[in-house]
Amino acid sequence: MSVRHLQHLFQPRTVAVIGASDRPHSLGEIVMRNLRTAGFTGTVWPVNPGHGRVAGVQAWPDVQSLPETPDLAVVCTPAATVPELIAQLGRRGNRAAVVLSGGMQKLTANGQSLQSLMLQAARPHLLRILGPNCVGLLVPHLGLNASFAHLSPKAGKLAFLSQSGALTTAMLDWADTHGIGFSHFVSMGDCADVDFGDMLDYLASDPRTEAILMYMESVQQPRKFLSAARAAARNKPVLVVKAGRAPAGAKAAASHTGALAGGDDVFDAAIRRAGMLRVDTLQELLDAARTLSRARPPRGDRLAMLTNGGGAGVLAADALALGGGSLATLSGPTLAALDAVLPAAWSHGNPVDIVGDAPCDRYTDALSVLMRAPEVDGVLFMQAPTAIVPSADIAAACLPLLTQGSRTVMASWLGGRAVAQAVRFCEEAGVPTYDTPEEAVSAWLQVVGHMHNREALLQTPSSRPDDWQPDVAAARRIIEAALAEGRSLLGEGAAKQLLAAYGIPVAASVLAATPAQAVLAAEGIGFPVVLKIVSPQISHKSDVGGVALNLRDATEVEATALAMLERVRSLRPEATLSGFNVQQMVHRPGAHELIVGVASDPVFGPVVLFGQGGTAVEVLRDRAVALPPLNAALAEDLVARTRVARLLAGYRDQPAADRAALSRVLVRISQLVCDCAEIAELDINPLLADGAGVIALDARVLLGPLRGDGRGRLAIRPYPSELARPCSLPDGTRVLLRPIRPDDEAALAHFYETAPTEDMRLRFFARRGCVPRSELARYSQIDYDREMTFVAFDAADTQQSRLLGYACGLSDPDNVNVEFAVQVASWVKRHGLATALMRTLRDYAADRGAARLVAECLPDNLAMAGLARSLGFNVQRANGVNQLRLELAASSPATPSSPAAPAQLQLPAA
Template structure:
């Protein structure tokens, strides 16, 4: 693969500053001054027609006057002048543009028009554009400070990416004062062209960046954002801070960035699936960075607290409860061992109070015992500098105990001068140290949250269940019938038909338009029955007198029919009434009422909601959401986060409800969200769940009035696993194999595949000598988004043990729009068997379906077998003008596959 297109922005060899100035209060002055002060070793070209020299540097009247190649252009000129200058940058073939100037989309339609104009110029020329309205880019290791920030920036291992320049400057100042540094700082402003996705993609492979901090005010392209975020989070910890948790803050963020106002619930659900951690304050951001950058990981969330003072221990325990962190229940054996090393009057509880005279030995022995308890996932050790306490010695005791266990240990040495040396010892030993008990609890909470979300990141649900296939054609027929009638809301009968098509159990229902039909329907179904108004315009039927429950008297049905019709027409005179449905009264005394819904977020598309159902739905606001697609693991996680979890459990007179049946409904609803992009909203309420299973007794569906894209799953933020792409292929010697998209669980066979390649095959694939493939690379290769990247593998035929991978081909979307880059590797023993040809033909066909116009690649000149294959596939071959050992490959995807 070629170098990332942002490399010339983050690691330029030359920078031009357009709008450079000698006025110390101007942005142009600070942009040039910062470049010089940071010690940038490349060429610096100030551009200002009014000066011959600026800050000791030769000044140019125009970028066209600079004869040398320009990697990065920094613009600090009025917005109205930028389109003309952007055209000159295109003509000069610059590597990237950074627009610091404001006055674009954030100021209204005219500004948005200017913004669209410069973005169109940049994209047409393949020039990445950062901004506008941003602070700039800082890369300390190369001496690059292309910003107007006043703070110096130390080199470090944490990258900061932010939409807010003000947030950047505040954090940079605090970090410098606290001795912290950054591997890179990117203020993206309006993200009109280069967004979070591209920057995260670059940073995920940056060897200097160990963790990433994000400040986000709004997301423009949810698919690109999540794709980049998930790719980065697979390789290194990512911590997100986002304002706008409430409506007023969201409105301010939209005004600032010009983005879209999605719900905070949906944003949280997206982060859950991305494997990252969200924080709400700057202090929490630093605490999370402190914890996650240490590299320690946890398998659970049960915390043990050890302290030499009761007060701090209680504070930590209270905060753990507020953070939904369970305190570990210490086993009897652990308590017995602690009793041998602690004073007689200690209290055998968690928090474990070592008492005020605790010394180094007591800390070491107690922590060692606690960490051996299988009920403990991690420990927070607190110390207050009391009269008999030696903070430094106690820190050494903690370090000794922590080094003998793989479980995470965090520390809080409270105070300042007396504990400073102890904190230094802990930090040097890799033990995260905090100033307060709450900070320590937060630190552990972030490690636990990161682990939980990493598990969610690993999930790759298929688009449709492998069991009990749904009748997708019937569901689409019903929706199209409604749309053909110029309607966007389904009535009760139509909604139930869609649920039935997806194999969701529904109560039997007959629509009636006369009192006689009502009696006939009740006779067929059997008493007791339920009468409900059938109208696409009425969501809450009981509020307009449109429901009669538990009707036992056949003779009362005509009267009830006429009463309901009159009541509904009086209260909702404009509503279309399709009749009254007669339904069997579901007599399920042990049933719990649950609500399951699909909603459409303006940023992240469809989301799945579950919560308390029935008439209590609007009273108990304990519902939670998740982004589809869902599998069993994700459905279970969603249920566990609501009060539904407790309701399903066995109670005094209630048997345990059928949890698996509810999970199956959530999976089916997820399938509906994936396969029916027309769905604007679905509400199943109530869904009755008991020991006998589930049954939906009412449903409401609304459709989008705008046409949906023909591209599969384009309405979703996360592309589901493309289940339907598996096929059987044969080698030239008639051996049978399966060709399918790669899965996250293929990590082991992917590692074996690469490790077993010969040195020559490995060199031809990666273009450099390498040892064993790292876990990070395995994760990168196997956990893909199936949208901007596709990987096809050849494995043992279905039904046979998949002991090995025989070949793999992949494409990755190029930063320039419309093209993708490919790579292919075939096991040495399987070469010359036709696998490479079949893989590439399928990959090219998928890239065409995805809408790419061109496929590119690079092959070593001595890789003759690969070059022959590429010629056969219709690629144009051209020797790289900068590297004679490389052959550049290019194939138009608008042609028929050869």
Template sequence: MMTTPSVDPAHDILRYDYTPLQPFFAPRRVAVIGATEKPNSVGRTLLWNLVSSPFGGTVFPVNPKRSSVLGIKAYTDILSIPEQIDLAVIAIPAPRVLSAVQQCIQAGVRGAIIISAGFKEIGEAGQQLEQEILQTARQGNLRIIGPNCLGLMCPPYGLNTTFASTMARPGNVGFLSQSGALCTSILDWSLRENVGFSAFVSIGSMLDISWGDLIYHLGDDPHTHSIVIYMEAIGDARSFLSAAREVALSKPIIVIKGGRTQEAAKAAASHTGSLMGSDDVLDAAFRRCGVLRVNTIDELFNMAEVLAKQPRPQGNRLTIVTNAGGPGVLATDSLIRGGGHLTPLAPETHQALDNCLPTEWSHHNPIDILGDATPERYAQALQIAAQDPGSDGLLVILTPQAMTDPRQTAQTLIQTAQGITHKPLLASWMGGEDVAAGEALLNQAGLFTLPYPDTAAQVFNLMSQYSYRLRSLYETPVIENAETLDRQRMEQILVDATACDRTLLSEWESKQFLQSYGIPTVLSHLAQTPEQAVAFAETLGYPVVLKLHSHTITHKTDVGGVHLNLPNAAAVQAAFTSIQQNMQPYGKQAFLGVTVQPMLNHEGYELILGSSSDPQFGPIILFGLGGQLVEVFQDRALGLPPLNSTLARRLMEQTKIYQALQGVRGHQSVNLDQLEQILVKFSHLIVEYPQIKEIDINPLLVSEHHIVALDARIILYPQAEKQPIRTAIRPYPSQYVHQWTMGHGWPVTIRPIRPEDEPLIVQFHQNLSEESVYFRYFHLMKLQTRVSHERLTRICFVDYDREIALVAEYRDPQSLDHQILGVARLSKLHGTQSAEFGILIQDQFQGQGLGTELLKSLLQIGEVEGLEAIKADILPDNRAMQSLCKKMGFQLKHQGDSIEAIHQKLPTSVNLSGLNC
């Protein structure tokens, strides 16, 4: 059972010619509402920029007081224009914008750019006006860029809908900015530096069209090779992350963020909250979606250019070839400070260099080939260095010396570089006029050059960071063992807390949650009298620990609520009395007894694992060095839930303590695999219980022998507080999992796909016939291509927000092996409430009703997700799929070489009797 072709086999997504933002980037008829002849006005500049740039369309001024503007016939309003308008550019006072938007809707306009200011930036009245405009636009299917923006340029087509003084040069960088003032500065800089753009967009306050919409558009734009963003606020976090994650693998996304030194208010009662700044959370979000963050405008465009010209490095080891020692040292310092490493030269590399270089060469990396280096010596050294298996990138440095020929060396380098395609090659031709001719040759040949070697090393570090982030996203994670959760026990704890109108769970209650998710905790007993405490201590064996049991005290150590290493019954009784007395100033509810725990050997490392909520991204995970001095050392990393095993390991790797966890100074490594799975389970706990506002496990004691949570603390959202912020990454949609029985009696599980399914998908493709492949993709595709890791990562790593794939999984009762029998995919079309579907069933399992069940499931998902239409293209020879679509209520229409099937009214229920596919 197959349908829906894929132009890009790596995506399995059909690309339609029309895109939702086409009216903005390729309009045929543009109206300027507020066009005027007043000198130096926005309305006049907008009109002049449009008519003076040959974008191939027609411009219509709208001004009720003039019959013409700049010699062009004007219209009293947009409804008076006799032709269909694609794009309206609105530059009138804010109070009149709502009326103009209403007229645009009546005229059938599909896109509007609101240049006007005077909205939410002026206060509550402006914000209310914005919302009225947005509500009106959505009812009329009108998309809006702005308000309070500069406009946009599409240089490849000559379109300029801005009031900037000049037009950007055509190029392959898509530039998006929240600041109109920065846009004009960047424009001036780009003209001076000869940087060109495929799109140049000022998005203003993002009333409607957001980062996600524009990233999707530029991701599909063939003129755009990289995307650079100046960001002040992220807006819809889930939309941004979903779009960036999809596009970043094929086109680099580089962001510079303004206001990064401002931190959000910190939760004083929470270790996790006190360690979370809003800027750190944004860094974590960028890492999660493969976006590279930089600190300067130079880095922004350097990275856009180099990532478009050079392959990504596979690691962080750089080989430096130079004709002077000093610049090599400067490059090395910059490399090491930025987290990179020098390539240790392999013995064969060292021997080959000995054979071709003077005996005085440096004999290590940086490879100093001496000041009298000829072009041929450069070429020989570079060829040898490029073959070193430990090298991830190359930097060639030239300083102008008396014996140096910068131009000829550049020509030789260009020829040598043609054979180096698997790792990046950077060049630093140092100097001014002496090296200008050689530098120009390198740039013309597509080699990336920088004037200073330390900057070049910094660029390499950024490249390796970007490559590392992408690999982190698309490494196949380890399959985790499913835990049987005692949800009844956890729900009862929440009910009890809610009934008492309390938000703080006791340590004992908090540990019940951890235990239910398979996170090991130290055995604890509740004691309300000294006698009970002694009895439990006798059972556990001395020494023991007594901790305060309270529903109101947050940090027990700070108030004398913890007594350690108690050796006998007398010490236990004394500790109980001491804790009880220490709580008297805090009221009767502060003391509810104590917990009795064994005194564990604290040999190992104290870690912290916690979660707190960010106002933009929702729950955030914190991992790092814990203990009482956690805020002092601040060795921590932040991540967005949910995690899988790969993401959990990457989170651990960001901390300094991770090196110690691997084993140092005679200590064995801790069980990193177990720790990894604890992070995964912890992330699931956070996602599945949104009532949890904050959670700390501090310390989480880890050693080569055990991992155990010694203390835990959970705070719930108050009942009166608004609904908690949703997770920025949509969690696994377990609500779409169901059991079903095939026609021949096999029980299968139909569920959303997971990244861990990649090996099963490989097996699935090995059992497909050429006809099945042809019907699905509209062309034959070799098995090697279909099962390549890069392709399968895009298939298995879906975000469940814009795209969802279902698999039908069968488990053999004898061998217990798992097998995927069929796959169905639903992909939402960018900027619409429509989606396309595709279904592929193994040949031997066709005709058992599986295709029917999968399509039924997709339709039901579409209804739940609020889709307005589901469609697919089907080959004329694929009659089985056509028959199924007809019976499921699809309308079929011939379109050239294919048949379009579309379902525009998603049913609440589907009668499946008699269908067999």
């Protein structure tokens, strides 16, 4: 349900404790004590039918008797009482409750769980519920401790969300010991209503929260979670620890891909795509939060190291190499500049060892060179104390360089008392500082990982390819024919036809029913050939000797086919043999055997897998997975996350493989799974890759039933390119209307910078100067699921750099109300563009099943009110503003928003 009514949960003025008690150590007693002692300045009302006073204050017998409707209710009563209490709270007007009670999964006499009954009671009132089975919530800057935790943390800038009650209290204890404060501290419990997606939506725009930390055990609504995570990660670091890294056991699957794509790998892929950062431990979670909130974002992953001791440099370099990081290769000019300021004994490489007797100016001179070097993205400054110069003096001399440059910097002061003042200077200046070189390198790798994940966040693959056209109709015919015949597993021949329909190179093959037909097929293809058995019961043919290579004549083909028949009958007597697949023998010496596939994750839906292929694929387990849709950049990132990527780059006399051709295959497989929802698993193994390109030698596809909207199974909605269309304004101006993209941010920034002050006031209800980068990112990087923004560009503007206007709509969680806004550039007003944008947004919302468009505008915004009336909106004054409302069921869309909509729209002037 997103953020609706969450302000009552986290900013209450009044709190009712249902089940408040004076009984020592009871839930009701602990909650009352925490609320009264943590510094909450609002009103607390205990509710207990058997006591007139609780905790020394007046108590009320029930919800109805409370003097006012509470903003927040904390329910501490047994599970069986909860549904009726929630119903009473809803009728009273309460809109937020924390349910601490456990045991809500228990079934009642009618077969429904208590939790289900609780949600049914809350739904008519849109009453939001945190929990059940949770510790509660704490908002330290309000002094709000609506929990049974044993501590109240101090106020800070980190938000912590936990699905584990035990870890909630453990983290509180650890944070208290280390003096760490929080903006929000929330035990999520069973997430029956308020879940991680809701919390991310709320905290993304919370000004007191600089970073969001999460301990997760499961994801309830993957698309909602990823949508919220992507929105939050654009504004601030979002860090995750998730339980369940180790696989519970191997999965039996019809393909190698199904066996390889484990749930934890898929969760990693989702985290990367959403721009979040995953860490392994709670300690790393807090360390990463401190680093990301302080460190300057890096430009790249090349790290230079400056040290006064060779040992520290070696330790740091080793840690970087083991972590997969990149040590900057210093250029000739940089080495020459260092030679000019360092003694002859310096290391002449990276790490830059300036020798232990270094005075302050040697540090600053070397640091100045590294901070200017174009081949350096980050600098790790390390210093071990000496008797020559106090560490504090070195810190004071170097801090201006460390804090004012454009490079990401980190410091490691080795020692204890001797470096304590230097550490304090760095921390006060905001320079991330670590006790050991290894800790500093780990922090650098986290920063780089976060950078790469945020780069993936900016990628917006289209739902419809621009540079090639797959034969979707042919693919549909292959799939539908198999399903009509009751076949779920496509044989190699049909699977290759499916791949060929999407432009993926495949080896020529012919299906033969008998050994004699296999001979004829081989003669037609041309020798040498490959012979493979065809059986729906045998997925991996090589396991039963069902693959023979390099057969050079008809006699060899026939003899091999007969031997295969005999062997399969002996080893797998229950298997049905459909015949043989006779395939062109592809001779590509030195080509790499790869695997490309698709698997279906029970949480995040389809995933694309890439890795090293061949018969030992499940032993090598060199693979990476990504969520579709993919584009070339995401495909290249998928390849780069495997060990085989280094082989594909070429080595010794082995030329590099055609990475562009490989990326095209991955993008096209992604498009195939987006277009054909029946594909449950897909294997191309091996896919041969070398400098001449790629070719699929073997393939299999497992089909499954289509349930509901095929695109709805995707965890990330593709960029809806089918909604782009040209239109003509009444004066003949031709414009392009399309959904916004992340790369429109610069055009949007220029649009706001050049907009008249009065236009900005009418749009944002206040005079505004520069729109901050985080806000621009929020507007241009939308999820195309809950949000839609249509932008307009002059059709002649091929670079699409000058934005003419936009209309944006944000749907509520139930897709009932769509809140909209529209703004056009001053030089195109009264040309009908605002009307065009609003009609496009209206028709899109209607097609999505929304009930109405709603907005507010200032009373002096006469143009907006007039536009609304011309489109059939009801315009009424209320609470000092004009309320705009259009019932979509009663409106008549002038142009459908389907891909088949006419390209020319003639619109009246607005």
